Amino acid sequence: MKRNYYLLTLLITLSSLAGWSQDKRPNVILILVDDLGFSDIEPYGASDIHTPNLTELASQGTRFQEFYNNSICAPTRASLLTGQYAHKAGLGYFNVNLGLPAYQGFLNKESPTLAEVLKKAGYSTIISGKWHVGDDYDQWPAQRGFERSFNFVGGASNFYEIGDSTQATVPLYKNNKPFYLPKDRYLTDEITDQAIGFLKEQHHDKKPFFLYLAFNAPHWPLQAPEEETQKYQETYTIGWDSLRTKRYENAIKQGVFPAKQKISAKDTLTQEWNKLTYDEKQYWKRRQQVFAGMIDRVDQSIGKIRQTLKELKVDDNTIIIFLSDNGAQGGDRARIYTSRNTGTVGSAGSYDVQNSNWSQTGNSPLRSYKDNPYEGGIGAPFIVWYPKEVKANTIKRGTGHLIDIAPTLYDYAQAKYPNTNYGTATNTLPGVSLRKLLNTDLAQVERNQALFWERAGNRAVRFGKWKLVSTYRNGNKVELYDIDTDRGENHNVASQHPEVVTQLEELYKKWAKENDVVNYDRIKGQSSFR
Template sequence: MENSLKKHFQRSFSLMIACCIGTASSLLFVLPVYAQKAERPNIVLVLVDDLGFSDTGPYGALDLETPNLDKLAGEGIRLKEFYNNSICAPTRASLLTGQYQHKAGMGYFNVNLGLPAYQGFLNKESLTLAEVLRSGGYSTLMSGKWHVGDDKDQWPNQRGFDQFFGFIGGASNYYELEAKEKAQVPLMLNNEPFYLEPGKYLTDEITGHALDFLTAQNQTKKPFFLYLAYNAPHWPLQALPEDIAKYKGRYKLGWDSLRTIRFKNAVEKGLIDPGQKIAVADKLLKPWNKLTYDEQQYWQLRQEVYAAMIDHVDQGIGKLLEKLKELKKDKNTLIVFISDNGSQGGNGLRLYTQRTTGPVGSAGSYEVQNSNWSQTGNSPLRSYKDSPYEGGISAPFIAWYPGKINANTIAQGTAHLIDLAPTFYQLAGITYPAQFQNTKTNALAGKSLVPLLTGQVNRVDRAEPLFWERSGKKAVRDGKWKLVSLAGADAKYELYDLEADRAENTDLAAQYPEVVERLKSAYTVWASKNDVVDYEKLRPLPAAGVQPGSRRTN
């Protein structure tokens, strides 16, 4: 009897302690909605490179064949406004850590400018998605482009990934031309060199290794996180001949007409509000009807290759969906598809195009997509990659999670890269640690999108503005207002009402000086908090033989 009462008391006391702990925890943070479920979701994050706002079928590019992205969008959710950091490395820093890029150590690029916020690689205080998810019991897999740390101690396997295939830097050929000793496609497989066989296409290799990782991971009982970071459609313009052939003649209507068609398609799909205008055309670009016949043929081919590169990524996503179904994991997997920045603009890239030794699209091509077709890719938004205008920092967002996300949903509001980490951790039932391996961590900067994904709310509302700074170019987004300032000591401030003018055609700074001052003050506070400094004091000198600014083309 005495032993029975003792056991009963112990059980009751244990239950009371557990309840107290649970109550205290609920006061500290909102319990993850999926934390109590036996089966936690698998997470696939698909990142593509230099893809414009309207460069996929779900966002208005009906000239492109993207049936698998169409499927994800039709069965999932798309956001009208999802923001990145305008260029490769800073975007990846925020994406992988949930921090603003400066707080993560990547304020400028993967170039060390001599200050902690500009060291050019991820700091230890900013935990990666892989580090946090692995600590919570996930397998962590990556295939593709890294670009957030060049030295070996900064590579994916050293920052939380169990498996890694891909390349470390910012760009790569898609075909191998040289002998192994002079590899043009500098790949790694778990810290060891990997050589691409002649004739193999890099996009296929990135997909193939991701699928191999999933097959091997299936032997475990863990959920998985897969970071699938395609470098397509980033230059050089290289694609499979059969994919290029699918688009032969499809772009003879030219960039002026196509950008208008894509704009209308986006409005019809509900991704751009009725009454919005298309961005004023780039005055530096030559109208299509002013080109000679030969010039039109030349530019058509470039867009045909670019389309083929996007098409092949979509094919890879189709293979991913097939693998998930084969492994019986398709019903419990979240897939998020985004781009690192807007489409590549600029015409001063001769440093790279001079390397071309073959026709556009071939293994010897080192051509890029210039502003003319890039303006179409970002339609109806203004400007290009590495710009604080909408065409530089706004890109597609598609999320697919069967049974959890309502099909064919389009949501309003301002979401950002920094929101993905808290979203994934909430879904995984993992509390972001205040300390990790004896290091105090940076607090997460974003907000969870789980309420939006699960239909609890129908828009993203933020209590604080969003901020950008990259090589002196600044922006602040607060509600409908957006403040923009370009680089330079004499740069003026521009103000746009994005609810009425997403194309940023009409500067309202003179009409609303009080809004300008309020957002400038908010920026100053944010910059101090995130160790942002005056870029003019940090501007890196170009290396010998390198054109100024060429580093920014990655």
């Protein structure tokens, strides 16, 4: 009897192993970059920045004209990782605890992460890069479903270590243990190589994998290897005004911005390039050279990841998704952290930030910047590559949102979204799978509901062609735009369509109540990030 029992157990084990070895579900690589503007890569209009790997992914895959994020780092990551609106996941404001469930500053247990769901579905789960959705140890990636993790916890990091192993200025962790970034080692390269190492490790598991590759580039501080910066020595003599127009024209040629639509009106707070002195031009050119170098290095990293896929013979069964967490960083020169600067912009120890002068070009042809509900704040590049199923060299209108990524990946992975997580009832997924859109001739998501935004009192609603916007700084005065004809948001038509304004306001109130959104004045005084 015992012998039969052991024999049966062995047969079940061998059958199980055979099943995993034949698992044909796709691998997934989700690439998120930080503070990248809409037209900061070649497939979206940036002929000035060299991104051949992203260009190849785009030519062999599908791009969206309209794909939306949450306008700023932590809330975007919360939605991306859980498929929930940021408030529902616990990060309605930022990674700071403001004393309310929707603003607790870390991912709640009611919102399972991609890693938690895919791990239960039989996937190896990996993160390499930025986390920013929970600062305390029990909120880190390894505690939220990631079996292999290399990351920094907060929102920004130097790209070079200028301290020592006892006082690290780049606080990294590998599988929950402190990791010291070697001197002269560039963080983007380390994030890439750690991901590659994990991919090679997990290959022996004979399971499909999910890799969340979260680069912090090109987020400030502006730091890049000098060889990358020097590639762009003469590129930016054109200045931001002319380049902004050129990118707008390129975006139309690429098909990612509607033909015949106008570029957004120029931000009057930005300086006139032609009125700068020679020395000022040299200073500003250098800053954009570094920014371009940071993006260039990310693109090279994507090439290394793809080469690893080929070496492991899994490239033909891997989905790659690329997007940005928000638009390019706005603000004026006063934001530069001069007290932290110990070197020329781009070098280790420098601490310069991007601001509106070049960022208006980065977000061209869209309006405004990061942390704003206009298209330049919430609109991002979105590329999906999966030759087995996703149409090649295709442009979709899209109108997708972060909340759609989780149901899409669960669709491909045949993963069941759980009813409970850590003994708690889970939040329902509000998004839709993009799979049908990606493998058919459909032009945009079939969605019966509006999309919503709220962050620090800034609000937006998108329903059909209409977009309602109000900003806290402007006293929440309501604006209405017809995105079908005016994605540049140049013409506020609220007074001409009061019935549409009323409809969208009512939809927003209902959504806000369902997601525990509170009036910003209630939490403003407690916030440490504004």
